[in-house]
Amino acid sequence: MKSILITGGTGLIGRALIPELLEQNYKVSVLSRGFATPHPEATLFHWDVSAAEIDLKAVEQADVIVHLAGAGIGEKRWTKKRKQEIINSRVASAELLFQSVRETGTKLDAFISSSAVGWYGGFSRPQVMTEEMEAASDFMGETCRFWEAAADKFQEAGIRTVKIRTGVVLSRESGALSKMALPVKMGLGSALGSGKQIVPWIHIDDIVGIYLNAIEDASTQGAFNGIAPAVDSFDNFMRALARVLNKPYFMPAVPSFLLKAAMGEMAVLVTEGSPVSAQKIIDTGYAFQFPDLDKALADLYLRN
Numbered sequence: 001m002k003s004i005l006i007t008g009g010t011g012l013i014g015r016a017l018i019p020e021l022l023e024q025n026y027k028v029s030v031l032s033r034g035f036a037t038p039h040p041e042a043t044l045f046h047w048d049v050s051a052a053e054i055d056l057k058a059v060e061q062a063d064v065i066v067h068l069a070g071a072g073i074g075e076k077r078w079t080k081k082r083k084q085e086i087i088n089s090r091v092a093s094a095e096l097l098f099q100s101v102r103e104t105g106t107k108l109d110a111f112i113s114s115s116a117v118g119w120y121g122g123f124s125r126p127q128v129m130t131e132e133m134e135a136a137s138d139f140m141g142e143t144c145r146f147w148e149a150a151a152d153k154f155q156e157a158g159i160r161t162v163k164i165r166t167g168v169v170l171s172r173e174s175g176a177l178s179k180m181a182l183p184v185k186m187g188l189g190s191a192l193g194s195g196k197q198i199v200p201w202i203h204i205d206d207i208v209g210i211y212l213n214a215i216e217d218a219s220t221q222g223a224f225n226g227i228a229p230a231v232d233s234f235d236n237f238m239r240a241l242a243r244v245l246n247k248p249y250f251m252p253a254v255p256s257f258l259l260k261a262a263m264g265e266m267a268v269l270v271t272e273g274s275p276v277s278a279q280k281i282i283d284t285g286y287a288f289q290f291p292d293l294d295k296a297l298a299d300l301y302l303r304n
């Protein structure tokens with residue numbers, strides 16, 4: 001039985017991935033700053049990235065590491081301190097894992113790291129973003145570049161490495177969708193900014209499916225965009241949300257300058273977005289369960 005160690009396994013993606021891995025007969029463990037396991041069948045190990053402390057037993061028993069840990073990108077204003085925390089929680093943690101793998105002589109089958117479509121930057125460009133493009137030079141682009149470079153150390157050491165450039169994960173539990181749905185539920189849904197910016201979304205079941213694929217398919221290696229093949233503007237997205245929630249959609253768009261005043265630099269997360277290609281992941285043979293937005297939202301909101 002192969003053993004999968006998940007960092008940040010208490011988060012949105014980890015909590016959905018764990019039961020699927022258990023179902024597929026993997027042994028699952030979680031490396032966390034806290035002391036509460038996200039699943040009764042997952043073994044909990046402890047680390048403190050800022051103090052460079054880690055329970056080496058976590059790494060020793062792992063066949064695959066899935067690195068999901070990281071301070072919430074859209075959670076707090078991007079002050080200088082917060083930006084450093086966003087980077088360190090991803091990069092210093094990956095470096096600590098790398099050192100621990102070396103120190104314990106662990107023979108890993110694969111290292112699978114999250115990354116984000118932020119690799120392509122907070123811009124709205126008409127061309128489709130593909131994996132071979134360089135990282136943007138804004139904060140998100142730089143963060144993803146450091147994050148992926150830390151993962152690449154595993155590849156350089158001969159360990160198969162996969163980086164999933166994740167889009168906005170749609171789940172009813174938490175994350176961006178619940179925040180977007182709140183005004184819609186009150187009948188106050190509207191676009192943000194121009195409304196033409198693209199929302200690179202993915203259904204939670206598909207991001208879990210992509211992680212499972214990355215674990216199981218030994219030919220998968222390198223960076224992959226983790227987003228649905230459909231291309232939806234912010235305005236389309238909010239309209240679809242209003243339709244599925246059976247709510248009106250008539251409010252004027254919130255202007256970008258107000259969002260910038262309220263959110264600072266972080267406003268680019270909602271006011272900008274370019275189309276991102278899902279072709280490379282499709283070419284691995286991955287079949288999306290929810291390639292279409294209306295079906296994805298219907299599954300999340302109308303399924304019992």
Ligand SMILES: NC(=O)c1ccc[n+]([C@@H]2O[C@H](COP(=O)([O-])OP(=O)(O)OC[C@H]3O[C@@H](n4cnc5c(N)ncnc54)[C@H](OP(=O)(O)O)[C@@H]3O)[C@@H](O)[C@H]2O)c1
Binds near residue numbers: 034
């Ligand atoms: N969800 C999305 O829409 C989305 C989109 C793009 C990229 N991603 C990336 O995918 C990864 C997983 O996403 P998610 O939505 O599951 O994230 P999440 O719900 O925010 O969970 C991330 C986990 O990281 C750990 N963490 C938080 N702050 C930390 C810190 N300062 N130092 C070390 N660990 C810390 C926490 O685990 P413990 O408290 O147990 O330590 C937390 O449960 C993240 O890196 C995220 O940036 C997600």
